[in-house]
Amino acid sequence: MSVLTMSRLRRRMNQSDLLFSIVLATVSVLILFATLYPLFFVIIASVSDPTLVATGKVWIIPQGWSTFGYEQIFADQRIWTGYRNTILYTVVGTALNLLVTLPAAYALSRKEFAPRKPLMFFFAFTMFFSGGLIPIYLLYKDLNLLDNWLVFIVPSALNVYNLIIARAFFENSLPEELFEAARLDGVSYFQFFLTIALPLSKAIISVIGLYYLVQHWNDFFTGLIFVRDYDKQPLQIVLRDILLSNQAFAGGAGGAGGTGGAYGQQFADQIKYGVIIVATVPVLLIYPFVQKYFEKGVMIGSVKG
Amino acid sequence: MAVTLDETSTKVPSTPVGAGGSGRRRRTLTRHLRTKWQLWVMVAPAVVVTLVFAYLPMYGIQLAFRKFDFTQGLTGGEWVGFQYFQQFFDSPLFWTLMKNTISISLWTLVVGFVAPIVLALIVNQIVGRRSKRFMQTSTYLPHFISIVVIVGMLQVFLAPTSGLITRSLAFFGVDDINLLGATSAFVPVYVISEVWQHCGWNSIIYLAALSSVDTQLYEAARVDGANRLQLIRHIDLPALVPTMIVLLILNMGGVLNAWNFEKIFLMQNPLNLSVSEVISTYAYKIGILGGQFSYATAIGLFNTVINFVFLVGTNQAAKRFANTSLW
Numbered sequence: 302m303s304v305l306t307m308s309r310l311r312r313r314m315n316q317s318d319l320l321f322s323i324v325l326a327t328v329s330v331l332i333l334f335a336t337l338y339p340l341f342f343v344i345i346a347s348v349s350d351p352t353l354v355a356t357g358k359v360w361i362i363p364q365g366w367s368t369f370g371y372e373q374i375f376a377d378q379r380i381w382t383g384y385r386n387t388i389l390y391t392v393v394g395t396a397l398n399l400l401v402t403l404p405a406a407y408a409l410s411r412k413e414f415a416p417r418k419p420l421m422f423f424f425a426f427t428m429f430f431s432g433g434l435i436p437i438y439l440l441y442k443d444l445n446l447l448d449n450w451l452v453f454i455v456p457s458a459l460n461v462y463n464l465i466i467a468r469a470f471f472e473n474s475l476p477e478e479l480f481e482a483a484r485l486d487g488v489s490y491f492q493f494f495l496t497i498a499l500p501l502s503k504a505i506i507s508v509i510g511l512y513y514l515v516q517h518w519n520d521f522f523t524g525l526i527f528v529r530d531y532d533k534q535p536l537q538i539v540l541r542d543i544l545l546s547n548q549a550f551a552g553g554a555g556g557a558g559g560t561g562g563a564y565g566q567q568f569a570d571q572i573k574y575g576v577i578i579v580a581t582v583p584v585l586l587i588y589p590f591v592q593k594y595f596e597k598g599v600m601i602g603s604v605k606g
Numbered sequence: 607m608a609v610t611l612d613e614t615s616t617k618v619p620s621t622p623v624g625a626g627g628s629g630r631r632r633r634t635l636t637r638h639l640r641t642k643w644q645l646w647v648m649v650a651p652a653v654v655v656t657l658v659f660a661y662l663p664m665y666g667i668q669l670a671f672r673k674f675d676f677t678q679g680l681t682g683g684e685w686v687g688f689q690y691f692q693q694f695f696d697s698p699l700f701w702t703l704m705k706n707t708i709s710i711s712l713w714t715l716v717v718g719f720v721a722p723i724v725l726a727l728i729v730n731q732i733v734g735r736r737s738k739r740f741m742q743t744s745t746y747l748p749h750f751i752s753i754v755v756i757v758g759m760l761q762v763f764l765a766p767t768s769g770l771i772t773r774s775l776a777f778f779g780v781d782d783i784n785l786l787g788a789t790s791a792f793v794p795v796y797v798i799s800e801v802w803q804h805c806g807w808n809s810i811i812y813l814a815a816l817s818s819v820d821t822q823l824y825e826a827a828r829v830d831g832a833n834r835l836q837l838i839r840h841i842d843l844p845a846l847v848p849t850m851i852v853l854l855i856l857n858m859g860g861v862l863n864a865w866n867f868e869k870i871f872l873m874q875n876p877l878n879l880s881v882s883e884v885i886s887t888y889a890y891k892i893g894i895l896g897g898q899f900s901y902a903t904a905i906g907l908f909n910t911v912i913n914f915v916f917l918v919g920t921n922q923a924a925k926r927f928a929n930t931s932l933w
Contacts (some may be wrong), residue, residue: 321834325731326758329741332725336745336806339759342770349611355768405652408645414637427656429917432663433891434886434905436745439680440663459652490644519752522868526894537754544758545872566768573762577755592743595750599810 315451346575347371355573369568370575383539390453390535391517398513399506401458406467407494410475412469421468434526434552440525452527453520453535460516463509470505470601471498491558508598511591518584536580543576651695655760669905683900690904699888700933707884710870713797716855721805723846726812727838742813745806757872760799787877796873808853816842828883851930885909 346354350365358364374380409417431437438447446452475498482495501505521537558576628800641644670690672683685739694700725745732738748756763771764785772785785791823841832840867886885905895900924930 317835318832325728327734328728329737332728333741333744336748336802339763339770339802340747343759343762365856401651401655404648408648413646414642414645420653424652424656430664430914431660431910432666433897433903433910434889435903435906436663436666436669436680437659438894439669439899440659440666442896444658445680455655458655458659459838461656464652490642495650515750519750519754519755521752525868526890536820537752540752540758540765541756541872544754545761570762570765573758577758577762578757581751588747588750591659592746594747596810599807600814 302358337490341573343402343577347578349571351571355567355570367571370571371579373568373572374575374579377543378551379531379539379542380536380576383415383534383536386450386533387518387536390450391514391521394457394517395453395510395513397454397458398460399510402460402464402467402509402513403499403502403506405459406464406472407498408490409464410468410471411490424459428461438526447527447528448533450533453523457516457520457523460513463512466598466601469506470502470508471600474505475501504594504597505601507591507594508601511594512598515584517601540576540580544573599602615628616771645660647924667903670907672900674899680893684901691908692903693901694908699883702834702880703883703885703888706881707886709881710793710796710866713793714800714866717797717801718804718808719850719854719857721801722808723804723812723850726809726816726846727842729813730816730842731834731838742806742810747806747809748803749807751803752874753868756799756803757869760795760873764795772847787875788920789881792873792878792881796870800869811849813844815846817843834919847928848930851928855917855924856921858916 342359343364343543344446345359345361347370348366349363350367351369353359353364408414411417432440441452441456443445446456451562479497480493483497488497519537520535521541524534524538525541528538616810629907669680669686672681675683729738729741729745729838732741763769766772766784766786769785772783775781775783783791785795819841824837827837827841867890868886870882870884871887871890874887886909889902889905889909892898892905896902
């Protein structure tokens with residue numbers, strides 16, 4: 302509808318509005334360029350001759366095709382281990398997240414559930430106040446969670462923000478009449494939730510499922526603080542070691558001084574470009590298909606409730 | 607599954623609430639449990655997870671006031687009061703840490719607050735539905751890239767002489783700068799990359815608010831001869847104020863926040879440490895790496911309390927001056 306209004310406004314456009322449009326278009330293109338070009342550059346740099354990249358010969362089209370970086374990356378065992386671990390943590394973690402979050406959100410959305418107000422406070426308080434790193438570390442130690450793969454899954458089982466979004470969805474999108482009708486048929490809360498509420502809530506399941514998915518995929522903190530055993534480390538820790546700590550690759554390349562001087566550095570850079578792509582590709586691949594759900598989450602969350 | 611929703615009809619609004627003595631209250635409680643136990647079961651896992659992983663560590667905060675004793679555990683050490691806080695305040699690093707933390711936080715807060723608003727106002731002006739969508743979707747794409755990858759990208763782009771941004775700046779005559787090492791570059795690099803990554807995402811909520819503006823307002827203003835800048839200034843911007851206040855309060859709660867711990871930590875190097883060491887990274891090094899658990903807990907608690915004070919303070923101010931608040 303605003304499109305319609307806008308086009309009507311456009312017809313009445315005067316000179317200052319024309320100038321406005323030109324400035325607007327320019328600024329928009331600049332913003333788009335600033336957002337997308339770095340990502341695009343990483344892609345083309347990852348398959349170009351590293352010397353040409355380093356000397357500024359690569360701008361729009363890959364130059365001097367080279368897959369050296371990717372060969373090194375895929376030959377590296379750490380990447381595969383990291384990938385395997387991250388996929389495991391992401392899948393199991395997200396499943397547990399949904400199992401914990403959705404029923405709780407539903408229960409808290411029921412207006413006749415008297416304790417829901419204090420319970421919401423109980424949950425929301427943790428968004429703003431925490432025990433801090435050391436008490437958490439010592440607690441995990443007591444619970445035997447250090448160096449345990451469950452540390453990636455159990456402590457993060459509930460994200461309060463996602464709980465609030467899901468609750469708002471159940472509250473605003475499930476017609477109360479449905480519940481009344483089911484009640485007359487003698488349906489229990491469990492049955493109503495499983496057979497009626499959930500099938501009608503595919504949108505919110507996708508939204509918070511994706512939020513949790515991204516959260517697990519990008520989790521770096523947990524591995525850094527609570528895990529020493531490299532076989533259990535997720536992809537993000539492996540990435541840190543390759544991207545930021547300049548650790549040498551099995552083949553000797555990649556380390557800052559590995560192959561010696563600026564030449565070695567260039568190959569190290571190509572590996573870095575490749576690693577960025579390898580780590581981000583899953584997110585970028587699903588992005589076009591799921592972005593509408595990401596956005597939906599913000600909309601639902603912004604409804605005051 | 608024996609309990610049916612039918613029984614919940616016993617609790618209808620007509621039931622007098624709060625009347626009667628303790629016997630009645632007990633009967634109400636029994637009925638509540640009889641009819642609502644399934645809801646309790648559904649919320650129970652979330653409650654347990656929160657109790658164990660959020661509230662138990664809060665109980666461990668007392669460590670900040672005790673001398674940590676490996677044999678006695680979290681709560682067994684000798685009580686030392688505010689000794690560790692005093693130690694922190696007296697530390698030669700205290701003012702450096704405070705200055706760094708506040709400078710990074712304030713810049714992020716201000717720029718990170720304004721940028722999404724500006725972006726939303728711009729995107730909202732784009733006329734074509736498809737280009738508007740494309741613009742919106744593209745700008746929030748970086749939000750989903752991990753912090754490690756973002757910092758990795760910063761390192762390759764800002765690398766001296768060979769980095770993409772370094773070379774582009776050289777093209778414009780800015781030569782010989784090490785954006786990764788220069789102390790004056792740390793905060794700008796941090797803040798700009800933060801905006802690059804999250805501005806689009808944070809603008810969604812403002813765009814939602816803008817889409818609900820009554821279009822008759824534009825028509826009326828047009829008739830009065832307003833140009834498009836005036837429409838933005840007098841219609842769009844005021845429409846965003848309630849959303850702005852809520853987000854401002856929420857952001858204030860993170861003034862000295864720990865969630866940027868990861869990014870700051872990853873961006874640190876020996877050259878920039880004098881401006882990049884903040885309270886949370888220092889607490890990590892003292893506590894997890896250094897093993898001084900009590901001291902690090904005190905530092906962490908100091909950080910949390912300041913955050914909390916800022917949150918409550920902003921909320922009170924907003925309640926008083928703008929009639930909006932979180933609670």
